[in-house]
Amino acid sequence: MIAKLKGRIDAVGADWLVIDVNGVGYHVACSSKTLAALAGQGELAEIHTEMLVSQDMIRLVGFATVNEREWFRLLQSVQGVGTKVALAILSTLSTAEIGNAVALQDKAMIGRANGVGKKLAERIVLELKDKTPAFAPLSQDVSRLAAELDAPRPTAAADAVSALVNLGYGQAQAGAAVSAAMKKAGDDQPTEKLIRLALKELALA
Secondary structure, X not given: OOOEEEEEEEEEXXXXXXXXXXXXXXXXXXXXXXXXXXXXXXXXXXXXXXXXXXXXXXXXXXXXOHHHHHHHHHHHOOOOOOHHHHHHHHHHOOHHHXXXXXXXXXXXXXXXXXXXXXXXXXXXXXXXXXXXXXXXXXXHHHHHHHHHOOOOOOHHHHHHHHHHHXXXXXHHHHHHHHHHHHHHHOOOOOHHHXXXXXXXXXXXX
C-alpha cells in the first residue's frame, strides 16, 4: 500500500495532480482544499495517500494532512458515500468544520457539499456521531456540547452555531461559544437566546 509520496509536482488539474517521485509520475485525485494547501507546479511536496483497488483499476487519493485522510476513510464508511462524494465534502468543508457539524448533528452544513442530499447528509451525521472523537480536532467545549446533545434535539444549538458562522466567526469558535452559553443557561434554550448569550461569551473572549 502506498501511504505517502514525496516529490515534485509535475502537473495540476481541477481535482488531481501528478507528482514525480524519482522519475515516476503518480496521478493522485485530491480535494480542492488539498490542492490549495499544497505547493504549486514544479515545487516539492509531500502527500499522504490512500490507495483504492478495484477489479479494473488502482487509484491514488491524496491529502495534505493525515487527519484529512482519516476523515476520507471515515466518510466512506457511510453507505452511499463513495470517493467522489467524500472528496466533495472535503473540498467544501475543513476537517474541523466536518467534525463540528457531525458533533452538533448539523446536516445542513454537510449538505453544502456537491452531491450530498438531505437524506445522505442526515445519514452521515447520525452514523458518524459516535465515531467522530477519534478523528475530529474538536475543542473540549465542542466535544462536551456534542455529548450533551441528543440526536432528536440539536436544532437550536446547530442553528445558533450557523448564525454565528454567518456573522463571520469560525466554526470551532462559534461551537465553543454556544457550548459555554448552554452550560450557563441550560440546553433547552431557543436559538435566539443561545445566539445572544454566545455573542456575550465571544465579547469576553
